[in-house]
Amino acid sequence: MTLDTPPKLACPDQLELNGGHPTLMGSRCRNCGEVYFPASQGCTRCCAIDMEPFTLGSEGLLWSWTIQGFQPKTPYNGGESEADFKPYGVGYVEMPSGVKVESRLTVADPAALRIGMPMVLTLEAYRQVPGEAPVFTYAFAPAA
Amino acid sequence: MDNEVAIIGVGLHPFGRTDGLSGQQQGAYALREALKDAGVEWKQVGVAYGGSQDGGNADALSNHLGLTGIPFVNVANGCATGGSALASVIAAIQSGMAEIGVAVGFDKHPRGAFNPRPKDWGLEDWYGETGLMLTTQFFALKTQRYMFEHGITDDALVRIAQRAFRNGALTPHAWRRRELSYEEIAESMPVNLPLRKYMFCNPAEGGAALVLCSAKHARKFTANPVIVKAAVMRTRHHGSFEVFNPGLAAQQSPAPTVMASRAAFELAGVGPGDIDVIQLQDTDSGSELIHIAENGFCEHGEQEHLLRSGATEINGRLPINTDGGCLANGEPVGASGLRQVIEICTQLRGQAGQRQVADTPRLGYTHVYGAPGVSAVTILQAG
Ligand SMILES: [Zn+2]
Numbered sequence: 172m173t174l175d176t177p178p179k180l181a182c183p184d185q186l187e188l189n190g191g192h193p194t195l196m197g198s199r200c201r202n203c204g205e206v207y208f209p210a211s212q213g214c215t216r217c218c219a220i221d222m223e224p225f226t227l228g229s230e231g232l233l234w235s236w237t238i239q240g241f242q243p244k245t246p247y248n249g250g251e252s253e254a255d256f257k258p259y260g261v262g263y264v265e266m267p268s269g270v271k272v273e274s275r276l277t278v279a280d281p282a283a284l285r286i287g288m289p290m291v292l293t294l295e296a297y298r299q300v301p302g303e304a305p306v307f308t309y310a311f312a313p314a315a
Numbered sequence: 316m317d318n319e320v321a322i323i324g325v326g327l328h329p330f331g332r333t334d335g336l337s338g339q340q341q342g343a344y345a346l347r348e349a350l351k352d353a354g355v356e357w358k359q360v361g362v363a364y365g366g367s368q369d370g371g372n373a374d375a376l377s378n379h380l381g382l383t384g385i386p387f388v389n390v391a392n393g394c395a396t397g398g399s400a401l402a403s404v405i406a407a408i409q410s411g412m413a414e415i416g417v418a419v420g421f422d423k424h425p426r427g428a429f430n431p432r433p434k435d436w437g438l439e440d441w442y443g444e445t446g447l448m449l450t451t452q453f454f455a456l457k458t459q460r461y462m463f464e465h466g467i468t469d470d471a472l473v474r475i476a477q478r479a480f481r482n483g484a485l486t487p488h489a490w491r492r493r494e495l496s497y498e499e500i501a502e503s504m505p506v507n508l509p510l511r512k513y514m515f516c517n518p519a520e521g522g523a524a525l526v527l528c529s530a531k532h533a534r535k536f537t538a539n540p541v542i543v544k545a546a547v548m549r550t551r552h553h554g555s556f557e558v559f560n561p562g563l564a565a566q567q568s569p570a571p572t573v574m575a576s577r578a579a580f581e582l583a584g585v586g587p588g589d590i591d592v593i594q595l596q597d598t599d600s601g602s603e604l605i606h607i608a609e610n611g612f613c614e615h616g617e618q619e620h621l622l623r624s625g626a627t628e629i630n631g632r633l634p635i636n637t638d639g640g641c642l643a644n645g646e647p648v649g650a651s652g653l654r655q656v657i658e659i660c661t662q663l664r665g666q667a668g669q670r671q672v673a674d675t676p677r678l679g680y681t682h683v684y685g686a687p688g689v690s691a692v693t694i695l696q697a698g
Binding site for chain 1: 432433439440441442444445446447448449452456459463504505506507508509553554560565566
């Protein structure tokens with residue numbers, strides 16, 4: 172995807188945009204190598220607190236999924252009316268490091284989702300309120 | 316063991332919706348019922364542990380029952396609040412701190428799903444704002460993965476809910492007392508697939524209380540004490556699949572339920588095959604599905620066969636949630652774990668009426684599980 176102006180992001184610290192090819196950022200324990208998303212201050216596996224930034228990448232395999240069938244209460248701020256709410260997909264995507272990242276999915280059709288299918292990272296305007304710049308978050312789409 | 320602890324009284328304020336009563340009033344009602352059942356006066360109680368998520372402080376119950384100066388500890392462990400309170404009272408009695416103790420839980424939640432705040436969980440706002448912070452989503456994602464790994468179909472989810480409402484219809488104090496057909500459940504609104512409307516419990520209201528004392532004195536108070544053979548609480552390890560996790564570890568590790576269950580069986584010196592009547596946390600069909608195996612009552616993947624065979628019905632080999640569980644009773648978080656213990660006590664005393672498990676059950680089992688990865692298990696024996 173290409174964007175004329177830098178998009179307004181819900182979670183700028185979790186992403187590197189790389190000119191329209193977003194990548195997820197996490198951290199890795201310098202002591203035991205365990206990888207975290209989002210970046211963690213300490214390692215719950217070995218109890219060390221020596222972490223380094225780690226690039227998780229932008230491709231993975233669908234590990235589990237559901238369809239969010241009702242409009243969440245706050246703190247959700249999608250901004251649409253209840254009548255305009257459209258169910259959205261949510262899943263965990265297993266990244267090459269083995270970490271599973273929870274994410275919105277660009278599809279909400281059970282027939283189009285299958286555990287193990289390849290997924291690719293994109294940006295999704297989850298909040299579109301008239302008179303405001305849309306707010307984007309990361310989402311995974313089925314790989315073409 | 317010569318320092319075993321016994322349950323000598325149980326009390327419940329029916330779960331559901333009671334518009335005229337606060338959560339604390341429902342807790343006080345349950346506590347009075349438990350004291351009456353034990354033949355004990357509030358003045359004789361030496362220690363109390365209690366909790367509530369949305370109903371206010373448990374120690375405020377002293378304002379209802381009397382200000383006797385006892386240590387009254389407020390417990391806040393989410394769905395495991397009741398289990399934690401119970402384990403604490405038992406430890407207090409075993410330590411000699413008090414002769415008689417009470418565990419009490421109550422709640423009164425706003426209608427609809429819980430809406431947690433990210434900061435309370437150490438999470439950033441975006442996680443909630445972008446629509447990822449929902450307990451129903453978590454249960455669905457965990458269930459979906461579990462069913463994939465163990466070859467289980469939606470049929471198992473429907474049967475669990477169907478049995479819960481069938482048992483709820485036999486339980487005078489249950490909230491949901493209407494049996495639902497297979498189709499009604501299977502075709503109900505998709506909340507978070509694979510989980511549908513009638514596969515989820517609702518938050519609700521209610522109160523539950525227990526009176527306990529040293530087992531060696533129990534018969535002074537009651538003809539039918541229930542001995543606590545084990546009461547164990549455990550929290551998660553790294554790699555456990557728990558609620559509100561933007562990322563899961565590369566390697567999965569056993570759930571806190573597995574740890575609590577193993578420790579409880581070891582303490583009690585019995586195995587899953589010895590248990591006559593069972594309560595498992597069933598905030599949703601998927602959770603109960605997973606918990607049947609995590610607590611050792613079958614291998615992972617055997618549940619679907621078990622459910623179809625009728626083994627988990629009241630007249631089956633492994634009667635589960637004989638009062639309809641959370642699905643039929645709702646989940647007032649502070650009270651829910653103690654409601655389970657009360658149902659097992661009722662079964663072991665042979666007082667469960669239409670839903671009574673036959674052939675005088677001797678050993679019962681309770682299990683709660685909740686955020687952020689806490690589990691509590693008890694093993695109870697007719698005294
Ligand atoms: Zn580490």
